[in-house]
Amino acid sequence: MHELPVTQSILEIAVRNGSQANARRVTDIYLVIGELSSLIDESIQFYWDMIAKDTIAEGATLHFRRIEAELMCNDCGERFPHNREDVSCPGCGGRNVKVAAGDEFFMEAIEVDGEPQG
């Protein structure tokens, strides 16, 4: 399954950004996952506990912010949820639409405990 490489990527990004900030520990990791990217779910927390061992991100909590898929009408500019059955625009009834949200797959932030000063 792909959870392992994805979890490794998350770990690499978290540890690198934490180290750059001289963090003693990364405690929380905030991920933004669009509904259309459908690559991972909460199960990666289990992988985390395995692969983050002995790193500054050991024991970190993963937070998922889900972004719903949204379409946008090319004709009238209306944005509306992609409910997966009817794709026509509720504003003008047109079918000339494009995906406006839902592709996201990134880390937006981490929370760290800093080195005690002095």
Place this chain on the structure above:
Amino acid sequence: MAERISVVENILGANDRLAQDNRARLDAAGVFAVNLMASPGAGKTSLIEQTLPRLAQKFRVAVVDGDIATSIDADRAAAAGASAAVQINTGGECHLDAVMLQQALNRLDLSAADLLIVENVGNLVCPAGFALGTHKSVLVASIPEGDDKPYKYPGMYRGVDVLVINKMDLLPYINFRMDYFRAGVEALNPGLVTFPLSCRTGEGLDAWINWLTQHATRNTQHLIPGT
């Protein structure tokens, strides 16, 4: 003294960077590459088998086959006339990634190929997330899979450049609402280039071959002296 640090990094950024390296290598060698994705049994290998003989006069076509454990598909590609066929056994991974393609490229003589066809692991979820560095992503759907797949696997339908609808010969026997299917595709990927065809009867294959030919020619042209 907890502190929040803004990151904003693509989770698969490392894979994406490696994919760019692969692309640069392919471009330098003038090789046009496509990534074939589909569920198991949709007809990826059959499409390769039908494609190779039709291109034999024009291009040297190399094939990279991703499979969890066997080399059956690479053997079929070799038998169908691939100029080179490389098998990647993913050892359980459900998709190819840019590292695996890099390793496959290391085993190929790119100067002896004009076109590279990559057969990804059969799966409608995972391959969509992992860029390889190929020029175009092609999804092979097939009639028996049913007409609801764009609705169930939006990530895959969203991310591809070309859609092949295979097994059109089975349309009379299966309750497949083409309008419903197409509407789902259109919402995710407006104007997607689509080739309905049958690897069994050969119906519709010409349009697909023309598309491949045009793209492979465009990509290799700058290497031919005096053009």
